[in-house]
Each structure stands twice: as structure tokens, then as C-alpha cells.
Amino acid sequence: MYRDPVESLEPLHHRQAAIRTLRVGMIGIGTVGSGTFRVLARNRADIAARAGRSIELVMVAARNLERAAGIVGDSVALTADAMHVATHPDVDVVVEVAGGTGPARDWVLAAIAHGKHVVTANKALLAVHGAEIFAAAREKGVIVAYEGAVAVSIPIIKALREGLAANRIEWVAGIINGTTNFILSKMRDEGLDFAAALAQAQALGYAEADPSFDIEGIDAAHKLTLLAANAFGMPLRFADAQVEGITALQGVDVACAEQLGYRIKLLGVARRQAAGVELRVQPVLVPAAHLMAQVNGSMNAVMVKSDAAGLTMYYGAGAGSEQTASAVIADLVDVARLDGVHAAQHVPHLGVHAHATNALAVLPRAAVHTSHYLRVPVHALDQIQTIAASLAERKVPVHQVALAAERPGVGPQVLVLTGPVEQGALDLAVHALQARAEVAGPVTTLRVESLEG
Known part of the structure; x- marks a missing residue:
């Protein structure tokens, strides 16, 4: 009636x-x-x-x-x-x-x-x-x-549980620590080294007197653990996460990333693979034109790739009382x-x-498959092809090789962008490269994330 x-x-x-x-x-x-x-x-x-x-x-x-x-x-x-x-x-x-x-x-x-x-x-x-x-x-x-x-301030848990409830989540990636994002923004915008950028963050109240949890990536790993559990229905696996902070990051790498068309961000990534789930926090190169690369200061952003909705992104303040x-x-x-x-x-x-999802293992570091950035100090500018050939011999796909722009106090540097390769294989190739007479110092490696669908 x-x-x-x-x-x-x-x-x-x-x-x-x-x-x-x-x-x-x-x-x-x-x-x-x-x-x-x-x-x-x-x-x-x-x-x-x-x-x-x-x-x-x-x-x-x-x-x-x-x-x-x-x-x-x-x-x-x-x-x-x-x-x-x-x-x-x-x-x-x-x-x-x-x-x-x-x-x-x-x-x-x-x-x-x-x-x-x-x-x-x-x-x-x-x-x-x-x-x-x-x-x-x-x-x-x-x-x-x-x-x-x-x-x-970003309602990402509600988005995963409700707004994306119809979807199979493929990966979640986020800038989820405002302190480190502020520091990285200052290193890029003002050319500061890590210590100077951290001091500025502390003076402005963005970083604690003891900033270890932030700058070592632990805070981001805590958050990523919760994101992964919601995205994939898996148990909380914080102890299994691969965690690398930004304390060892050098200003020269921030500048070299810019030269190659990238920006460095501390990114938390949880990605579903056939053999398990990648669960990792580390500084990575993101294409400069990507929306995630435009997240600056203390702001946060989370991107989700799901089968029905596709790519969605959530942006908001990464700190603050209210x-x-x-x-x-x-x-x-x-x-x-x-x-x-x-x-x-x-x-x-x-x-x-x-229940099947709950059984997913966290992939070990050696099994993670991504592209990479390498900065190789060399004795002479004419050794660029030697470096590329050494990597190719070890089955590392080389997509781009360049000389770093000259900087005061920094010797010749060869920059390499690889194609996707397992971390274990890259580690062996870098170990062999490091032993070559042409190499003048430690080789720096960082992962590269395209964040594409």
C-alpha cells in the first residue's frame, strides 16, 4: 500500500x-x-x-x-x-x-x-x-x-572498503609521510642536502627532535601495512616489509633524477603478484609529469589500481591536529x-x-621486479659505453645512458635507467660493475616507478 x-x-x-x-x-x-x-x-x-x-x-x-x-x-x-x-x-x-x-x-x-x-x-x-x-x-x-x-585527512580506508568494494585491488602506492615529503621537496626546490633540509623541517615543526621513525621509513611502513591488509585482505605483515628511508639520499641524486625527467619520492608500494605481495617503502624515481610527482611539501597522496575502477588517486594533508x-x-x-x-x-x-588471499606471502627483496636508476662514478667521461656494456653482459636491460651534468666538487658520473629486472639480478650486476677499474666510487641504485595502469 x-x-x-x-x-x-x-x-x-x-x-x-x-x-x-x-x-x-x-x-x-x-x-x-x-x-x-x-x-x-x-x-x-x-x-x-x-x-x-x-x-x-x-x-x-x-x-x-x-x-x-x-x-x-x-x-x-x-x-x-x-x-x-x-x-x-x-x-x-x-x-x-x-x-x-x-x-x-x-x-x-x-x-x-x-x-x-x-x-x-x-x-x-x-x-x-x-x-x-x-x-x-x-x-x-x-x-x-x-x-x-x-x-x-585522506579517507583511504573508507575508499578501499566501500568505494572500491566491487574491485580486485592490483596495487596501492602512496606518499604517506609528510615529513619526508617536505624534506625531499626542499632538497629539490632549494638544492639543499639532506641534513640542511631536515634541520629546516625540524625548525618549522614538520619533524620531531628525534625524526627516526619518519626519515627511516618506519612510519610509512606502519601505514603501508594497514593499506595492504585492506587492499588484499591479508594479515598485517609489518615485520616482512622492506623498509628504506631517505637518510642516505644525496642531493646529487635528486638533481640527476631531475635531469632525467624524474623526481624522487619516498613511496610505499603494495603490489599483488602471482607469487605474493610486494610490501616495500623506499625512495624511488617517479616521472616528473606524473601526478604523484606533483605532491609537494607535507602533503600526502595515495594511488590505487583496481580492475573495474582503474586508476584512482586521493590527495590531502599528511599531518595536522584538525x-x-x-x-x-x-x-x-x-x-x-x-x-x-x-x-x-x-x-x-x-x-x-x-581465505585464499590471506595465504599470500610477502615477496623477498630479491624477487621484486622493477626498473632502476644507477649513478656510477667514473674516472673519465669516455667510459659511458663501458658501463652500459657491463650491465648488458649481466642481462640487465639498459634503456638510457647519460652523463650527469657537471657539479662543483662532483667528478664524472654515468647515469643509467634500466628496464624491469629482478632485484637479485641487478644486485649481482652492480656487484660486478663495482669491481671494474673504470668505476671511481660506490654505485648508487634507486628503483623507478612508472605508476601506470
């Missing part, structure tokens, strides 16, 4: 009005936590309309209670005991934004054991302890949401919508997709 749309909506309105507020307890009130509080307060009405119910921060755990009170005022209960928030009966969902992998694990598992949903921006926690955390969440039928842990808060609150909205429905209707947890 036909029902008037207005009449049918009226009971729904009353039902929504009767839904109680989603009560949030937050552990940590630093950069991300304070941003989350501000955005929740500022956009309260819009958030409630989109969630179908109000979302209210009711409790915060903080080390410095005086500072926390200055942020949240007297509207929120404060405690120095994070476990009190994780287990309190008046908290429906725990937001963990304190960071770290030790106590944070205990807080999250306690919250789950008490039947609470969890939202976190802690990529290290999930990369290291994710298998245990998601298993506990499945057992209790609660949600663990973590959009803010991967690409900050930028991360945007992702945290989006997860809270999802929790508000799904809370109370059957656990099977929750957003799927990692590693529970196709």
Missing part, C-alpha cells in the same frame, strides 16, 4: 530522537586529541545530523590534568588513569590518541574486553599488535576503526551508525576477506 513520504518519515524522526548520545572517552589530549575536541564542539550539529545521533566527549585521560582542563573546560570528566576511561561503564567508545605500542595495547584490549568500540590514530599500535587487537574485536563483536592512522581529527570523527560517525546492529554488518576487520 502506498504511504505518503512525509508520513513514513515522521516515525523515523521520533525513533532517531530517542536514540541516546554516543558517549566517547578519550585517552590523550595532545595534538590529535585537542583537535578532536575542538572539531566535535565546533561542528556538533552537523556531526549529529550525519551520524543520526549526538556524539559527546564525556571523559578524558591525560598526564597533565591542568593542561587538559585548559582545553576541555569543566564539561568533560578528567582522570590521570587511562584504564579508568577504557573500562568505565558510561563510555561507549574509546578514542586512543596517546600513541605508543605498550600501554596503548593494554588500554585498547581492555576497552574491547568491556564491549567498547575503539577508534585510534595509532598506526604503530595496529602495525605491531593489530592481529591480536582485531581478533579480540571480532570475538566481542565490536568495531576497531583507524582511518586517522593511515593517511590523516586534519587528523577529521578522520577520527569520521570513524566515530561510523561507530554511531553501526552501534547496535549485528556484528556481521560492521565494517569488515582486516584479514577476513577471501
Whole structure:
């Protein structure tokens, strides 16, 4: 029987009005936590309309209670005991934004054991302890949401799980660390060496006093682990990822890449192959005309290749208080919508997709098949063909050979771009090349990514 749309909506309105507020307890009130509080307060009405119910921060755990009170005022209960928030009966969902992998694990598992949903921006926690955390969440039928842990303001987890749900994902590649992208941008734009660019990043607040997690590629590897698990339905394999940072990158290579029509980016790549999955973070050459090469400063970008949608790209801020808060609150909205429905209707947890996919191994470094850039110091300019012939003898396809432009204090350099070749074969060829009398110093190698369909 036909029902008037207005009449049918009226009971729904009353039902929504009767839904109680989603009560949030937050552990940590630093950069991300304070941003989350501000955005929740500022956009309260819009958030409630989109969630179908109000979302209210009711409790915060903080080390410095005086500072926390200055942020949240007297509207929120404060405690120095994070476990009190994780287990309190008046908290429906725990937001963990304190960071770290030790106590944070205990807080999250306690919250789950008490039947609470969890939202976190802690990529290290999930990369290291994710298998245990998601298993506990499945057992209790609660949600663990973590959009803010991967690409900050970019909703890439939602894109993989929902927008691209019909697709078989072939690969994911991303600039997913804002600090290193800022440093590489400065090295290219201002001709700085790595140390000078890092110092500038620290002075501007883009890099921590101890920037190791960023510049060594570990932060990007944590995020890539989560991306790969969502893209391929595989377990979290952070320990198996190949991770190389930018600390050894020289300004001369940034300049030589430009000469050849490329830019160097710290890229995380997860690619499905017949024998397994490539899972790697390293500085690579990207064609200068490619969209990914135009991602500069502290911005992030993720590109996905899937069978039906083809190439899609997602771009946004790679750091920031309210930028991360945007992702945290989006997860809270999802929790508000799904809370109370059957656990099977929750957003799927990692590693529970196709069972055959779960068996995929992470390919060893030697089996990764890509093109490469080589910079070979030589004693004389006329040795360019000798270098190319040496590589060809070792079955390395040579696509381009050039002399590097002259630079003060830098001797003659031969630049080589290869065709696709397995890393193991290239390593043997470079080892042989390094032993030649014509070679005047260490050979530098970097992978080249076309990022084509």
C-alpha cells in the first residue's frame, strides 16, 4: 500500500530522537586529541545530523590534568588513569590518541574486553599488535576503526572498503609521510642536502627532535601495512616489509633524477603478484609529469589500481591536529551508525576477506621486479659505453645512458635507467660493475616507478 513520504518519515524522526548520545572517552589530549575536541564542539550539529545521533566527549585521560582542563573546560570528566576511561561503564567508545605500542595495547584490549568500540590514530599500535587487537574485536563483536592512522585527512580506508568494494585491488602506492615529503621537496626546490633540509623541517615543526621513525621509513611502513591488509585482505605483515628511508639520499641524486625527467619520492608500494605481495617503502624515481610527482611539501597522496575502477588517486594533508581529527570523527560517525546492529554488518576487520588471499606471502627483496636508476662514478667521461656494456653482459636491460651534468666538487658520473629486472639480478650486476677499474666510487641504485595502469 502506498504511504505518503512525509508520513513514513515522521516515525523515523521520533525513533532517531530517542536514540541516546554516543558517549566517547578519550585517552590523550595532545595534538590529535585537542583537535578532536575542538572539531566535535565546533561542528556538533552537523556531526549529529550525519551520524543520526549526538556524539559527546564525556571523559578524558591525560598526564597533565591542568593542561587538559585548559582545553576541555569543566564539561568533560578528567582522570590521570587511562584504564579508568577504557573500562568505565558510561563510555561507549574509546578514542586512543596517546600513541605508543605498550600501554596503548593494554588500554585498547581492555576497552574491547568491556564491549567498547575503539577508534585510534595509532598506526604503530595496529602495525605491531593489530592481529591480536582485531581478533579480540571480532570475538566481542565490536568495531576497531583507524582511518586517522593511515593517511590523516585522506579517507583511504573508507575508499578501499566501500568505494572500491566491487574491485580486485592490483596495487596501492602512496606518499604517506609528510615529513619526508617536505624534506625531499626542499632538497629539490632549494638544492639543499639532506641534513640542511631536515634541520629546516625540524625548525618549522614538520619533524620531531628525534625524526627516526619518519626519515627511516618506519612510519610509512606502519601505514603501508594497514593499506595492504585492506587492499588484499591479508594479515598485517609489518615485520616482512622492506623498509628504506631517505637518510642516505644525496642531493646529487635528486638533481640527476631531475635531469632525467624524474623526481624522487619516498613511496610505499603494495603490489599483488602471482607469487605474493610486494610490501616495500623506499625512495624511488617517479616521472616528473606524473601526478604523484606533483605532491609537494607535507602533503600526502595515495594511488590505487583496481580492475573495474582503474586508476584512482586521493590527495590531502599528511599531518595536522584538525586534519587528523577529521578522520577520527569520521570513524566515530561510523561507530554511531553501526552501534547496535549485528556484528556481521560492521565494517569488515582486516584479514577476513577471501581465505585464499590471506595465504599470500610477502615477496623477498630479491624477487621484486622493477626498473632502476644507477649513478656510477667514473674516472673519465669516455667510459659511458663501458658501463652500459657491463650491465648488458649481466642481462640487465639498459634503456638510457647519460652523463650527469657537471657539479662543483662532483667528478664524472654515468647515469643509467634500466628496464624491469629482478632485484637479485641487478644486485649481482652492480656487484660486478663495482669491481671494474673504470668505476671511481660506490654505485648508487634507486628503483623507478612508472605508476601506470
